[in-house]
Amino acid sequence: MERRSSAFTMFIYACALLLAAIILAPIAWLFIMSISPAADLAAKPLRWWPQAADFSRYQTLLSTAENSAGAAFTSSLRNSLEIAGMATLAALALAIPAGWAVSRTPAIGWSLSMVIATYMLPPVALAVPLYMGLSHLGLLNNVFGLALVYLTILAPFTTWLMKSGFDSIPREIEAAAMIDGAGLFQTLRIITLPLAAPVMATSALFAVLLAWDEFFYALLFTSDQRAKTLTVAIADLAGGRVSDYGLIATAGVLAALPPVLIGLVMQRALISGLTSGGVKG
Known part of the structure; x- marks a missing residue:
C-alpha cells in the first residue's frame, strides 16, 4: 500500500x-x-x-524620446493601464449590487442568464452598433470610450462571479444583523462585503486580465496614440515589411509583467475566492 x-x-x-x-x-x-x-x-x-x-531592446521600448518606438510603447502601456483600471472599477461598481440582488432574489435570476447569453455572440456581431454608438457620442479613439466598450464585456462576467460568491454567504447572517437593528446598507457594508472580499478580488483580477488582453475592439476603435493599447502596439511592431522578432518578444515580456505581478500579489485572494464559491454555478 x-x-x-x-x-x-x-x-x-x-x-x-x-x-x-x-x-x-x-x-x-x-x-x-x-x-x-x-x-x-x-x-x-x-x-x-x-x-x-x-538588453538594448528593453532600453529602446522604455525610452521616452519623442517620436521613438519607446514613446509609442510607453503611451500604449499608459493607455492600457487607464482603460483596464476604469473598466474594472466600473464593472465592480455594477457587479456588486447586481450580483447581490440576483443572489438574494432568485426570481430575477433569468435576467443574469440573458445577459450572460450575450457571450454567445462573436465580438464582430456587436462591432457595428458599438462603433456607431461611440461615433455618435464622440468617443472614438478615446480611452473612456474604449473603457465603456470593455464594460459591456466585463460587467456580465463579474456579475456572475459576484452572484456565485454571494450565494456562498448564508442569508441568515444578514438576517441576524438586521434583527439586531442594522439597516440594509449597514449590513452589506459591515457583514456581506467583507465576507465577499476574496470573490471581489477574484472578479477584479479576471476583469483586469480580460481588459488587458483584449485586441479586436482596441484595434477597431482606436487610430493613434491617444487611445491605442498595448495589444495593438505589439501588432504594429509586427506590421512592417521586416519584423524585428526580438523587439516583438521584448514588447511581449513587458506587456506580460503587469498582469503577472498583479496575479502574484493577489494569489492568495484568488485561490480563496475560487474555493469560496467564485466558480459555483
Missing part, C-alpha cells in the same frame, strides 16, 4: 512538472528571444541560448 501511494505521489509530481514545463516553456522562450541578438535569432540551426545577452 505504501509503495502504491509513493508511486502515485511520484506520478502526480511528474504530471505537475510536465504541466509547468508546458506552460512556462513559451514564456521562457519569449524572454530568450528578447535578449538574443538578431544574428542568433536568424541562425541555422537555431541557437537556444544567446552567445551574449542583449
Whole structure:
C-alpha cells in the first residue's frame, strides 16, 4: 500500500512538472528571444541560448524620446493601464449590487442568464452598433470610450462571479444583523462585503486580465496614440515589411509583467475566492 501511494505521489509530481514545463516553456522562450541578438535569432540551426545577452531592446521600448518606438510603447502601456483600471472599477461598481440582488432574489435570476447569453455572440456581431454608438457620442479613439466598450464585456462576467460568491454567504447572517437593528446598507457594508472580499478580488483580477488582453475592439476603435493599447502596439511592431522578432518578444515580456505581478500579489485572494464559491454555478 505504501509503495502504491509513493508511486502515485511520484506520478502526480511528474504530471505537475510536465504541466509547468508546458506552460512556462513559451514564456521562457519569449524572454530568450528578447535578449538574443538578431544574428542568433536568424541562425541555422537555431541557437537556444544567446552567445551574449542583449538588453538594448528593453532600453529602446522604455525610452521616452519623442517620436521613438519607446514613446509609442510607453503611451500604449499608459493607455492600457487607464482603460483596464476604469473598466474594472466600473464593472465592480455594477457587479456588486447586481450580483447581490440576483443572489438574494432568485426570481430575477433569468435576467443574469440573458445577459450572460450575450457571450454567445462573436465580438464582430456587436462591432457595428458599438462603433456607431461611440461615433455618435464622440468617443472614438478615446480611452473612456474604449473603457465603456470593455464594460459591456466585463460587467456580465463579474456579475456572475459576484452572484456565485454571494450565494456562498448564508442569508441568515444578514438576517441576524438586521434583527439586531442594522439597516440594509449597514449590513452589506459591515457583514456581506467583507465576507465577499476574496470573490471581489477574484472578479477584479479576471476583469483586469480580460481588459488587458483584449485586441479586436482596441484595434477597431482606436487610430493613434491617444487611445491605442498595448495589444495593438505589439501588432504594429509586427506590421512592417521586416519584423524585428526580438523587439516583438521584448514588447511581449513587458506587456506580460503587469498582469503577472498583479496575479502574484493577489494569489492568495484568488485561490480563496475560487474555493469560496467564485466558480459555483
